[in-house]
Structure formats: structure tokens, C-alpha cells
Amino acid sequence: MRALVLSEHDLDEWRARYDRGERPTPLPYGVEALAEVGYRLGSARLPGGRAFTKLRTAVEHRLGYPVARMLLSAPQASGADLVLALLEGQGRAAAWAKGHRLPPYARTPLVIWSCWLADDLSRLPADERRAYVATMRHADLVTHLAESETGILLDAGFSAEQLFAVTYGAAKDFYTPDPAVAQDLDVVAVGQDRGRDYRTLVEAVRGTGLKVDVWCKPGNLDGLDLPANVTVHAPVDHVTYREALRRAKVVAVPTVELAYPTGSSVTLEAASCGACVVTSSTRSMREYVTDGVTGRLVDVGDVDGWRHTLAALLGDARERARLGAAARARIEERNNTRVMWHELAGVLRDRGVVR
Secondary structure, eight states, X not given: OEEEEEOSSOXXXXXXXXXXXXXXXXXGGGGGGGGGGTOEEEOOOOOOOHXXXXXXXXXXXXXXXXXXXXXXXXXXXXXXXXEEEESHHHHHHXXXXXXXXXXXXXXXXXXXXXXXXXXXXXXXXXXXXXXXXXHXXXXXXXXXXXXXXXXHHHHHXXXXXXXXXXXXXXXXXXXXXXXXXXXXXXXXXXXXXXXXXXXXXXHHHTTSSOOEEEEOOGGGGTTOOOOTTEEEEOOOOHHHHHHHHHHEEEEEEOBOOXXXXXXXXXXXXXXXXXXXXXXXXXXXXXXXXXXXXXXXXXXXXXXXXXXXXXXXXXXXXXXXXXXXXXXXXXXXXXXXXXXXXXXXXXXXXXXXXXX
């Protein structure tokens, strides 16, 4: 079975960085696991010249989504049994080609592995939302990362047969516990997407002895008056990030309620490292964390709840170890990339998307 992978990342470059220990998986999002169930994965390389880059940037800026990988992958798509688009941008380009009956995409099954689709649709004006869905509906299957998103996508115009909520997972062989690493950081918070709620975390630790280390972009902290017990770091590479998760007594993932599972990657990667995780109790995060079993959930925006929970866990090493061990066990059993892609391969077969 041949699968063309459309990604913003060059697969050969990604694999080379993985071989150097710089990436958590051999291919983006652990998609190499499809090879274990009979898929041969390929993709086209984009030219790196200045003229091509300038043209590509101009065209894609005007369209609002990337098309270069899709266009240059046409020869490989002609011999593929499946086109797999990693994330919405690549998927929109392939769905547009399929909808306009452009060979070879017109006759090749298309799967879009999406992340932000439900949240993006909930933010768009009605006319833009209809146009977006009209294009994306040409996909044979659209995956998303939480059951809580399904209703939004159905209301937007997708059919139930087109949708599948994957079991999102972490790279369990990269994000691993390491007993040799000292847990010398009280609270670690990492993340830079639009769903982070650092304001609640900052207010929860203000005036306490709780020390927090935050890795994020400056924009995530705009307007916040940071107390002395909050230390801010710039975003780091995967290896340094993993080290921070291992060093944490508690990993805090404060978020607001969004349509997509904001905070899920850090939550699962911290759990995979055996960390004690505290996250906001959003609809989607309740699918990833069982309160009191694999972590702790605190109501969205609950400053007092965060303060009490963090203080209690920092004072109870045994409880932290219990929650961390249970979290790691869940990653090994269920929420890992291998399970995710094997599960998707079964769905493709069972629903007749591929032969």
C-alpha cells in the first residue's frame, strides 16, 4: 500500500534530524508507524532556491494555505493508494484539487489529519466557514483529536462517515521517564498556542513560595505582571523540552476552553515522561486525563483551585509519583503514536477508504 504524505516538513530532513537525536519520531507525528501495517510512505521534496521560495511564499500568502507540496507531489500521487495530508493547510490544498477533479488527486482517496479544524470553523464568519467546509468535504476522511469536536464538525456540514476522532498519542519511546534526572523544578509550564491561560497560573502562585518555570513566547504573557517566583524561558528544542518535563515535580497546563484540545501535546508528553500533570478541566482534556488517576484537573480560571492543587502536590511526593506512574502506564497502553496510526489504518480499511 503506497501513501503520499503531504506535510509542511520535508520527510528526509525530518528523518535526518531524528537520526541526530533532534526529533522525537522518525517522521512527523509518528506517521512512520503506518509502515508497520503495510504502508510505503513517500513525499516530494521542494526546491530550495531563492526564486522558488519567493514565488511559493507569494502564491501561498495570496491563497491562504500551502499548495507547493501538493502540486509537486502529483507524480507520486498518481501511483499512490492514499493521500495523507498532515494538518489542515496541506489537506485544504489536496481537497481543492480533488474537488476540482484534477488528476491524480481526483481519483485517489484523501485523508486529512487535522488539529485545529473545529476551532477554526467556530471562529470564521458564516460565509467563510461555508466555503472552507465546501472544500474540505471532498476528503474521504477527516480526523480530529477529541470526541468533543465531533458535534461542531457535524454542524458545520461534514457527514458522520467522513469524521473520526483519533486516539491522539505521544512519542512514548522519546518522552520517557529518567530516574537519574533530579526533579529540581517545582512547577513547569510549557506551551505557546492560543489556548494557554498563564494569567490564572500566575495569580495562583502570586504571593506564595511556589516556584514556576515557564517556557513560551513573549506574546503568551502580554499584559501580565509577573512575580519574582515565576521565571520565563524562551522556547527550546525537543531534547531540552524533554529535560524540563523530567525535572518537574509538577507539570502545569493551564488553558481556556476552546473547540480543539489545547494543551493536549504537552499533557501527553509530560505524562509519557512519568510527570505529575495538572491541567484545566476542559471538555477535551477530560478525554485525556482522569482526575485523581492519571493527573489532576482544575476548573478553568479557578485561581484558588490551582493554588491549592499545586501546593498539595508539591507537599506530597508519594502522590506525585503515583499519578506520574499511572499517567505513563496510560501512554504505554493507549495514548501513543503507534496506537494512533494503527487505529487509523484499521478505520481506513473498515470504512472502505482503501482496499
